[in-house]
Structures are given as structure tokens and as C-alpha cells.
Amino acid sequence: MLNRLYEIIEDRKQNPAEGSYTNRLLNEGYERVAQKVGEEAVEVVIAGALQGRERTISESADLIYHLFVLLVQQDIRLEEVEAELERRHTKAGRS
Numbered sequence: 001m002l003n004r005l006y007e008i009i010e011d012r013k014q015n016p017a018e019g020s021y022t023n024r025l026l027n028e029g030y031e032r033v034a035q036k037v038g039e040e041a042v043e044v045v046i047a048g049a050l051q052g053r054e055r056t057i058s059e060s061a062d063l064i065y066h067l068f069v070l071l072v073q074q075d076i077r078l079e080e081v082e083a084e085l086e087r088r089h090t091k092a093g094r095s
């Protein structure tokens with residue numbers, strides 16, 4: 001579902017859809033999207049510290065969605081983030 005969500009967001013960017021929250025957000029620009037990622041990250045922090053598993057899962061989903069919107073907005077492919085994780089893993093000498 002992570003790859004699928006990224007692809008759906010990418011598709012919204014290429015083919016704007018009526019009533020799409022993603023398109024509304026993309027139209028609001030870089031600063032607004034970055035601000036949303038920050039807000040959602042804070043909500044994960046609060047949930048993780050104080051509000052239990054279910055809330056943490058829900059806020060994590062919000063954060064991942066908004067992070068993907070930021071990546072798509074800046075034309076950063078998910079594979080590029082995966083490659084960075086792979087590079088760190090390999091550098092750390094893990095197989």
C-alpha cells in the first residue's frame with residue numbers, strides 16, 4: 001500500500017482530480033506542504049508519548065501520507081529514499 005499510495009499521489013499531480021485533498025495541498029506550495037509534514041510529525045510525537053498504539057498508528061499514517069505528498073511535489077522518487085536506506089544499511093556492514 002505504501003507504493004500504491006505514492007503512485008496515487010503522483011497520479012493526482014499529473015492528473016488533478018476534482019475534490020482531491022492532495023491537489024488542494026499541492027496547489028498550496030512547498031512551504032504549506034512542509035508545514036503539514038511538521039504538524040503531522042508533532043502529532044506522531046504526542047501520540048507516541050501519550051496516546052497509545054491506535055492513535056500512534058493513525059498519526060503515523062497521516063505523517064507518511066503528507067511526507068509522500070512532499071516527495072511527489074519535489075519530484076523525489078520513493079526509490080531514491082529506498083536507495084539511501086540501502087546505502088546506509090550496506091555501509092553499516094549489514095547483509
Ligand SMILES: N=c1c2ncn([C@@H]3O[C@H](COP(=O)(O)OP(=O)(O)OP(=O)(O)O)[C@@H](O)[C@H]3O)c2ncn1[C@@H]1O[C@H](COP(=O)(O)O)[C@@H](O)[C@H]1O
Binds near residue numbers: 021
Ligand atoms: N492517505 C490519505 C490521507 N491521510 C490524511 N489525509 C488528509 O489529511 C488531512 C489532515 O487533516 P488535518 O486535520 O491535519 O487538516 P485539515 O484541516 O483536514 O486540512 P488542512 O486544511 O490543515 O490542510 C485530512 O483532510 C485527511 O483527509 C489524507 N488524504 C488523502 N489520503 C489518500 O490519498 C489518496 C488521494 O486522495 P485525494 O487526493 O483526496 O483524492 C487516497 O488514496 C487517499 O486515501
